[in-house]
Amino acid sequence: MTTPRGPGQRAGLSRDAVLGAARLLLAEDGLERLTMRAIADALGVAPNALYSHVASKSAMVDDLLDGVLAAVAAPSGDDPATSLREVMASTYDVLIAHADLVPVYLARQGSRGPNAQRLGVIMNDLLGRAGLEGTAVGEARRVLIVYAIGFAAFSTPGGTDPAAVGVEPARANFDRGLGWLVDGIIGAD
Amino acid sequence: MTTPRGPGQRAGLSRDAVLGAARLLLAEDGLERLTMRAIADALGVAPNALYSHVASKSAMVDDLLDGVLAAVAAPSGDDPATSLREVMASTYDVLIAHADLVPVYLARQGSRGPNAQRLGVIMNDLLGRAGLEGTAVGEARRVLIVYAIGFAAFSTPGGTDPAAVGVEPARANFDRGLGWLVDGIIGAD
DNA sequence: ACCTGAACACCGTTCAAGT
């Protein structure tokens, strides 16, 4: 019922509005339905109007990925091993809450955005306080990140997981493997 | 220069020919260029001709995924822990050799094909011989599978890996984390 | 600067033919 816009008439769009619509669409319809045209539709604009606010779909998805990581809680306690388990478990929970994004995350080998960097610094600090030095820090960090994202990818509720036949809930399983890794990392120093 | 075919004239296509062309295209041009139309082009047929031999692109990719796993070597020795490390390392190597497929693998939560099943049986046997029982078997299996595929996803040569800054080669890193996991799995029984 | 209309170069897939 609204009067259609002609060329040059503002729609009140913004970068945040585009990202918000994208997040909503992703949560409701999943990754396959996340198209520039669907986002534009949800915002009531022409598809190409989005390109005034985001450089490309790929760049937009990158921002979506890093934005998710903002919800990862920084650990609070003193013990590095406990904190390490906490931050990885929080990462896992956040990823699980955005299951559709996880394969994309893997495909792009993680994020390089501000939130990913923040988590990297936190992990480096914890690993250092746990006694690791030099290349061992990056090595352990990679193992932990790989494990958290990899496990999240295999814990999405939708799919029937071949590796999960007759297995306890994924979260308990995740914690168990995480414990093995953290013990190995700290013991192996 | 070849005489163009009309409708009804055979092109000598087969299911294996289609899969072979798909594999070649994937190895040469990567996943993004793996389109039904490109495969048809490589085979010199119309795009829809492929649908006489494969049900859909998705089913074809599933077959591609499982086919890759045929190259995973079955372990030979007697010690279950060593065999476990061997079969996971072989899986990792095979996945690395097909880096483009790894994110797809994650997105589909593994394969349910014959090769994936064969590996599952091998792992169950090894874990059983290592002393695991009941739910612990599936649990440990999932952790190992997740770790191998997840690590492979983060080890593709192309991308700049944020978790890999100042880190030793991926294979040595993989072996190290794998050792922690196998030790934890067997020690935790 | 922000938006539209139209277009370009693609996709996977289906359907009605032809042999």
Next chain:
DNA sequence: ACCTGAACACCGTTCAAGT
């Protein structure tokens, strides 16, 4: 049964406008 031509319902993105 196997293949083609044509078409359908999509994609992301660009370019030349208009205000």
